[in-house]
């Protein structure tokens with residue numbers, strides 16, 4: 001536990017889906033032809049994600065480190081889409097059905113917008129001493145006001161990309177014009193509208209990290225593991241996943257998880273190799289044992 005009050009700091013990325021950037025029909029005979037001849041076009045997209053991009057918002061202090069990620073998905077508004085998303089995202093019944101309803105049958109793009117460098121962080125607490133009881137998690141999304149500003153910047157950027165650039169204009173792309181249920185009372189596409197939309201649709205992107213932060217034992221009450229990933233004040237226990245990160249990376253967490261895992265494996269191997277070397281040198285120095293190893 002990395003805090004004196006028994007509260008663990010939890011870092012995570014959040015995402016929203018900018019839904020239904022409608023485009024003119026592009027799944028047509030030309031698309032089929034392009035795919036059959038050259039393996040190109042809309043039908044070549046992998047698992048629905050056709051592009052990934054990163055940008056730096058105006059609020060980022062370091063322009064070299066993008067703080068927004070985009071995952072672009074070309075998916076038609078099919079009949080069961082609202083039900084599927086409602087189930088997957090755990091949303092209230094009826095909301096997406098109302099929102100998507102008028103556009104069933106249209107071609108569309110959906111863009112997942114990820115806040116890559118959130119300034120807010122959540123809290124995780126043990127509910128009791130029982131290991132079987134689930135912990136209490138308060139993600140505290142948008143606790144820091146800059147996160148909402150950055151997310152609004154990100155959403156406006158993507159809407160402009162679709163509505164203002166030549167490439168997408170040629171496809172007739174536009175944000176579907178019926179407001180999100182619950183946001184009808186504010187002007188469509190105003191700051192208040194985007195904030196309402198973002199607050200309704202924000203969810204985790206499943207990148208929890210930081211709960212076993214690396215640090216120094218003597219001057220850091222937030223530290224759980226040392227630089228060798230060993231749990232402080234405990235013997236024989238290391239942590240090898242992204243919970244050791246003090247600061248969340250600005251992109252997806254699988255590569256850092258692999259990196260920490262590889263590094264941990266290396267450190268464990270080196271630890272035991274050094275023991276072996278030490279044993280050999282001790283044996284060499286001791287006449288009684290030297291024969292055993294020679």
Ligand SMILES: Cc1cc2nc3c(=O)[nH]c(=O)nc-3n(C[C@H](O)[C@H](O)[C@H](O)COP(=O)(O)OP(=O)(O)OC[C@H]3O[C@@H](n4cnc5c(N)ncnc54)[C@H](O)[C@@H]3O)c2cc1C
Nearest residue numbers: 205206207208240241242251252253254255256257258261
């Ligand atoms: C829905 C979803 C989508 C994601 N998409 C992406 C993405 O597109 N790109 C990306 O980079 N990251 C993505 N991530 C994040 C990525 O999956 C994780 O960062 C990564 O898998 C973490 O790796 P890990 O080895 O630390 O943990 P895990 O992959 O969770 O592995 C832990 C393993 O330990 C096993 N285990 C648990 N308890 C025990 C036990 N008591 N004894 C033995 N074994 C046990 C589990 O079964 C599991 O196999 C996504 C995550 C989710 C949930």
